[in-house]
Amino acid sequence: MVDTSFFKNNGPFDLKKIASITDSVLKDETNGSVQINDIATMDKAGSNEICFFYDKKMKEKASEMKASACITTNELASLVPSETAVLISENPKIAFLKLNLALYAEYSSEAGISSKANIHKTAQIGQNCSIADFVTIEEGAVIGDNCRIEAGAYIGRNCQIGEGCRIGVNAYVSYCIMGKNCFIYTGARIGTDGFGFDFIDGKHQRIPQVGRVIIGDDVEIGANSCVDRGALDDTVIGSGTRIDNLVQIAHNDKLGMGCICCSGVGVAGSTQIGNYVVLGGQVGIADHIKIGDGAQIAAQSGVMRDVEGGAVLLGTPAVPFKDFMRQVAFLQKSIKK
Amino acid sequence: MVDTSFFKNNGPFDLKKIASITDSVLKDETNGSVQINDIATMDKAGSNEICFFYDKKMKEKASEMKASACITTNELASLVPSETAVLISENPKIAFLKLNLALYAEYSSEAGISSKANIHKTAQIGQNCSIADFVTIEEGAVIGDNCRIEAGAYIGRNCQIGEGCRIGVNAYVSYCIMGKNCFIYTGARIGTDGFGFDFIDGKHQRIPQVGRVIIGDDVEIGANSCVDRGALDDTVIGSGTRIDNLVQIAHNDKLGMGCICCSGVGVAGSTQIGNYVVLGGQVGIADHIKIGDGAQIAAQSGVMRDVEGGAVLLGTPAVPFKDFMRQVAFLQKSIKK
Amino acid sequence: MVDTSFFKNNGPFDLKKIASITDSVLKDETNGSVQINDIATMDKAGSNEICFFYDKKMKEKASEMKASACITTNELASLVPSETAVLISENPKIAFLKLNLALYAEYSSEAGISSKANIHKTAQIGQNCSIADFVTIEEGAVIGDNCRIEAGAYIGRNCQIGEGCRIGVNAYVSYCIMGKNCFIYTGARIGTDGFGFDFIDGKHQRIPQVGRVIIGDDVEIGANSCVDRGALDDTVIGSGTRIDNLVQIAHNDKLGMGCICCSGVGVAGSTQIGNYVVLGGQVGIADHIKIGDGAQIAAQSGVMRDVEGGAVLLGTPAVPFKDFMRQVAFLQKSIKK
Known part of the structure; x- marks a missing residue:
């Protein structure tokens, strides 16, 4: 019940x-x-x-x-x-x-702007929005109609949030252009610096990250997940993509439309993922590779090379599903000898 | 010192x-x-x-x-x-x-309710509680005696928090019935939507998640960990269970009493875990399976099938500890030939 | 552009x-x-x-x-x-x-202390700091010059933050002595209780965690990452070390200088990591081991034993890079027979 x-x-x-x-x-x-x-x-x-x-x-x-x-x-x-x-x-x-x-x-909060929110005078808030207590909306940010910004959330300078978006409790959005009807869950971090350094004189010197995060329509990004902004290029999340909790999307990654990323996935930088790709829980994807449309990578797999569209892979390094099962059977047989 | x-x-x-x-x-x-x-x-x-x-x-x-x-x-x-x-x-x-x-x-904060907290007039706060600044407590929530709700934490509508609980800085609790003496660490997310979709007309349409999270007594849920609420059924965490940081518990999961989930664990949805089960760091558990009482799954293992009580497993897919060690020895020997 | x-x-x-x-x-x-x-x-x-x-x-x-x-x-x-x-x-x-x-x-916020921050009267704030709305700074905390404490961040009792540090939106810092020019990203959790229990009378009784987190100069700790404080000893992060998003550093860990920990890494407790060590994404390191200077552990590897300085390892359990590649080739060949 x-x-x-x-x-x-x-x-x-x-x-x-x-x-x-x-x-x-x-x-x-x-x-x-x-x-x-x-x-x-x-x-x-x-x-x-x-x-x-x-x-x-x-x-x-x-x-x-x-x-x-x-x-x-x-x-x-x-x-x-x-x-x-x-x-x-x-x-x-x-x-x-x-x-x-x-x-x-x-039950959803009623429209209205809390007097305990901190909204910069240059920010634009659409019609019928709900802005909760302890929210920060920085200079020049634009929030579309019918948005719901929950308690303690943060919207950075000049971000654009499309209509009908929900930004969860204590979530963080910066350097971001977001489409309509997106749901950024509580504690998600969008637009943080990519993890890029040059080793100079014995120090890992940070490479300035001057790209953005571009999010399509109807995207969900789960609780405590992180999407870094691009280094020079942008990080892109296609429309209809669903990202679960505790997922890492690194700088310059491009995810297509309708992808599914289960909890614990980590995608390293500058990787291109097609449309309707499914990444199972805890999958790791190396940097600078391409994954074709409709590929499915089973949980905990590690992908080090380009993947063709429609492939179904498993293991570290990821191999076709049948090969993985044969490897498992071979190993079990070998130790019984 | x-x-x-x-x-x-x-x-x-x-x-x-x-x-x-x-x-x-x-x-x-x-x-x-x-x-x-x-x-x-x-x-x-x-x-x-x-x-x-x-x-x-x-x-x-x-x-x-x-x-x-x-x-x-x-x-x-x-x-x-x-x-x-x-x-x-x-x-x-x-x-x-x-x-x-x-x-x-x-050092613990003194009892008292901050004037900078936002507490709905219908919420009930027990005796001797400490409610810090920037806390939000929504309509109808009930907080037991001797609770400590830390800065920026959020307690959702009609949640019930038993006596002696501590809800950490910027933690999020919603759709939740919680027992006594629980400790929800900073940044933990309890009661978020489960990750469930039906694919209709080319879109992953969200399945409404109308279940709850039921937490027993004396439970700890670590920093930035996530516990999704049930889809129709409830997600349940048994008394005395200890969950480390950055752990994912999905919708409809049932964890028994006295379990240990180390950091990075991910349990997919609708899985039943018995009492006193130990999951090592970064373990992944598939959905809809059963793990018997007292089973121990070593770090980084991937469990795809039901596990008997008392089993000690290792590897992906997880096998008995001795089998894993034999597999490792066999592989090392094979490449030396 | x-x-x-x-x-x-x-x-x-x-x-x-x-x-x-x-x-x-x-x-x-x-x-x-x-x-x-x-x-x-x-x-x-x-x-x-x-x-x-x-x-x-x-x-x-x-x-x-x-x-x-x-x-x-x-x-x-x-x-x-x-x-x-x-x-x-x-x-x-x-x-x-x-x-x-x-x-x-x-674009960076101007110096100034928000009237909506909650700063204890005994806390010391250096020159030219920017303290945003909804920040909490507890009793006795000391913040150096030119620090930037972002919206909703929390600095615990008696923490010391060196000059030029940036503490991100909704980040949490407690039981911590931090050097200069560190950057703690949004949602990072520093100084939470280590995950240590003794099993007494059928219960996992928490072991009090009375150590600290000591952070050197020029350290970065990524979004939603967690660094637990020591149990009796301290947890230490050496100068110049870079920690990516969603990383777990457990109690009593010692990381040397100039290390790189990619996203999803988990280091179990009381492990010692030398200088300039690189841990790839989703790597897991067991507790109580030692990793020598300059070692490199590839993504998703699991390290169960001490590692010599300069080693390049891969796999679970981690083996030298060449051995891993031979194992992969051997398995692929074996299933084709």
């Missing part, structure tokens, strides 16, 4: 409305007026609650279902107990997402 | 008192009135200082000891110079901990 | 001045009055802009150069088109650094 002290419940909805929201078909139309208050997992859903059944591993447990309603596929529907109203969906996973979005909302 | 500008020294203590504090026995009772001001390492301890000798590797250096007193085992006592007063303990390591706790205290 | 909304351009400079700044020689002195406004990469530089040509991989592209001027080596100069004025340098990379430093400056 979703905790309504944390999330706003827009229900109850009847099953007729739920069928419409989720693009599903109610098997028995006489159930159209059944009231649903909540969504829950298959094993926990009870009276006036709806669950979703699409994982075939759960087949054996289907008969124990206690939910008032269940959205499932045509194929799995016969396994649902007769007491449970059935809605048929082509994709119950997406139906779940749609109902979830309709039924629940996060 | 402990720097008393940083830590409060409750001494000096005489050896009779130290014997009592540490459950040890003074070998020569006439030394009971010897005054001790400080604790130090064996090689550095001098006049009016006490050291602890339990590491057998230090046997050769024992004769160089200059400390006024030494807590050691019955077995090692004969190696201590005659000028040093000896206290015999069954476990000098624990004796050290006890004396350390008695002799030193951190 | 460097974005002057983010960086201050001190130009234009003529080529005579640039030759002087960069210790280079203008090939044709009649070009001395050519005006340069900006620096850019070889492929992007145009009219009134200067580029740097020292990467031999770029030889083929040299003929396409459109820059007004180019700093290059004597060897490569003949490849530069005749329309581009040439300056000869022994080290164009360092020439680039020097011109960059002269031509651009970051």
Whole structure:
């Protein structure tokens, strides 16, 4: 049961409305007026609650279902107990997402600018923004309409933040041009100096980092992740890319559109990553390499060379998935001799 | 020598008192009135200082000891110079901990609520709390007695924080029910959105994350670590668990009691970890797996499958400790041929 | 083209001045009055802009150069088109650094102490410091001249910060003695408790951490990195050492001078690292070991044993570079059989 002290419940909805929201078909139309208050997992859903059944591993447990309603596929529907109203969906996973979005909302701060924020007089704040306490917005920064800047966040000089962005608690954004509808999570650090030095007279002398961070639309950058600004060129994060927590993106990196970077990923500097690339957790990518569109690098892998589009790699150094599995099998066999 | 500008020294203590504090026995009772001001390492301890000798590797250096007193085992006592007063303990390591706790205290802020904090009028603050400057406590949050909320920390709407908790500087807590005596370190992020998306029409559409983070009693979560809230289910951290810095715990993870997660660990979503499990530094755990009670996973390992209780694993993919060592030996031998 | 909304351009400079700044020689002195406004990469530089040509991989592209001027080596100069004025340098990379430093400056906050900062009355602030909003400086802290403490940063009780230091937005510094000209990046955590416990009566009892963090001169500690204070001894970071983002340095670690720790590195406790050691991204170092001067550990390696000075290691467990490459070749060959 979703905790309504944390999330706003827009229900109850009847099953007729739920069928419409989720693009599903109610098997028995006489159930159209059944009231649903909540969504829950298959094993926990009870009276006036709806669950979703699409994982075939759960087949054996289907008969124990206690939910008032269940959205499932045509194929799995016969396994649902007769007491449970059935809605048929082509994709119950997406139906779940749609109902979830309709039924629940996060509590969000109201529009308004806190008197405890520090906003430079030359900064421009759009319509209907929420700017919380202890926020700093520096000279010349431009914040689009409908943005939400949370407590203690920092927006540096002359940054441009597109409309509908959310900048989380204590996040840091500098030297950055950001598109629309981005979400920078709490503690993320955008626009810090790249890690570049020349060794002169026994010292690592810092190379000035005079590039920027360019972020597309609808980008998420997770909690405590870091995106360094470019050295001379820019660091670029393409639209629709999702970056998890504790990820490092170094100076001059270019990430394409719709990429996924799981937690703990580190991408060294000046690397080019195509569109829809997936980097699993704790993956490391060397500097100055190219990764083609749609490549998938499994968790903990280390990539030292260019990767072709569509490749599926694993290991350090990363090799094709099958080769890795063969290496593992070979090693296991060898030590048993 | 402990720097008393940083830590409060409750001494000096005489050896009779130290014997009592540490459950040890003074070998020569006439030394009971010897005054001790400080604790130090064996090689550095001098006049009016006490050291602890339990590491057998230090046997050769024992004769160089200059400390006024030494807590050691019955077995090692004969190696201590005659000028040093000896206290015999069954476990000098624990004796050290006890004396350390008695002799030193951190300077801690006094109880009181800063006028520069932003506390919603509906939030409930317990007795004897310390709430520092630039703290935000949102609507309906409940803070137990004797809590310490440090500068710039953020407590989200309707969170419940048990008594005796410490929430560090600039830490973030949201969608969270927390037990007693927990310590959330500076920069930790609790309750952020899990990293879950459905790919619809060429976009990674965020799945609403409507679960919570449930934290037991006496839990520590290290600096800049992240614990995402559940998707529909909750993320759970069991009592007595210790999480180091820069660790990622994903949505729906369940950690049991008394676990240890060293720095850099990443646990992917919906994984169940038993009680007293130890995860070494930089370990990665895949999603949707189970790790049994008391399992130990060595540093940098990658776990892709369920792990039995008590197993000791190493490597990526993680294998039993002996197998890993055999693999290493086999590879070294193979390249020498 | 460097974005002057983010960086201050001190130009234009003529080529005579640039030759002087960069210790280079203008090939044709009649070009001395050519005006340069900006620096850019070889492929992007145009009219009134200067580029740097020292990467031999770029030889083929040299003929396409459109820059007004180019700093290059004597060897490569003949490849530069005749329309581009040439300056000869022994080290164009360092020439680039020097011109960059002269031509651009970051916009920096003016000296002054914000009325919205919380500075304890016993804290000492040096001359010409900039202390931003929402900063906390605790009792007895001493801040040297020309320091810059950014928004929301925290300086703990009795810390000493040398002159010319920059403490980034929302950074945390406690139990710390810091030298001159250090840069602690946004979100870094210095002086947190080390991760040390004794297992007593079924609980991991915290060992009090009564040491400090001692930081030399000219040290950089990256965004969201963590340096724990010592347990009884101190944690030490030598002068000139550069630590990237998201790095973990544990209690009692000693890092020498001029070390480089790339992003994602984790060093476990009580380890001693010599001078000018390089740790690649995501490297893990075990506790209580010694790494000699000038050792280089490649990215993602795991070091479990002492390392000799000058060694170049790779892999988990780390082996000499050549051995690692042989292991990789052997495995690839074995699975092809």
